[in-house]
Amino acid sequence: MTAPRLLVLQPDATGPIGPLGDWLTAAGAELDIRQPPADELPARLDGYQGLICLGGGMNAEDDAAHPWLKRVRDLLATGARTALPTLGICLGSQLLAVATGGQVSKGANGPEVGAHLIAKKDAAWTDPLFAELPLMPDVMHFHAGEISRLPASAVLLASSPKYPHQAFRLGQCAYGVQFHIETTVEVVQSWARHAPEMAATAKPGAFDTATLSQIHQDLADTWRPFAARFVDLAAGALKPAAPTPRGTLPLA
Incomplete structure (x- = not known):
């Protein structure tokens, strides 16, 4: 299998891959990581x-503050429209939603912070990336905004009690997840220090090192295979989802 080349966009220095x-x-991928505005984005x-x-x-x-957004x-939007395997994580999922006709707003139910479980929806059981995940996979949340409206053509793949649009698919192979799978103990603790008001909404002890270490082991057990499936999808070794009969993707 030829190594698939993945473009990785990193909007924030505090959120590395x-x-x-x-x-x-x-899993065999080659990464091209770009952090705007210091790094030029490809045309x-x-x-x-x-x-x-x-x-x-x-x-x-x-x-206004970040014109490169x-x-x-x-x-x-191009990735979604051209059936390029695409994955947006937290802010990335919100950017993907807005770019394809969805809506993002301040979370009506307040911040969603810390380790949680999400629940797979029916469509996830036949999705190439989500089918093999457990019914209620572990995730890490740290967001105050929400995807308040999915793009018209989106397929909902996972929800949580606080915010229903936790994971979705556009077309055959563009995905958004409103949570983190890429964090480390140190990164989450850094976020908590720099956003104490958000961190205060989490459960007591949520940012203790021992607690986060166990959580990140659980995240690795669940999401490492997911990442490998994404690489297989990009390499053409995994068949994408079947086309949906909803017409063309609306682009904002």
């Missing part, structure tokens, strides 16, 4: 077999 990068490269996605956008502390439409949304 972490162990997810190790899982992807161990096209030619030469890439997959696209990943990580999280960040800014809002998905905060173009529009280019990120354009790349995500």
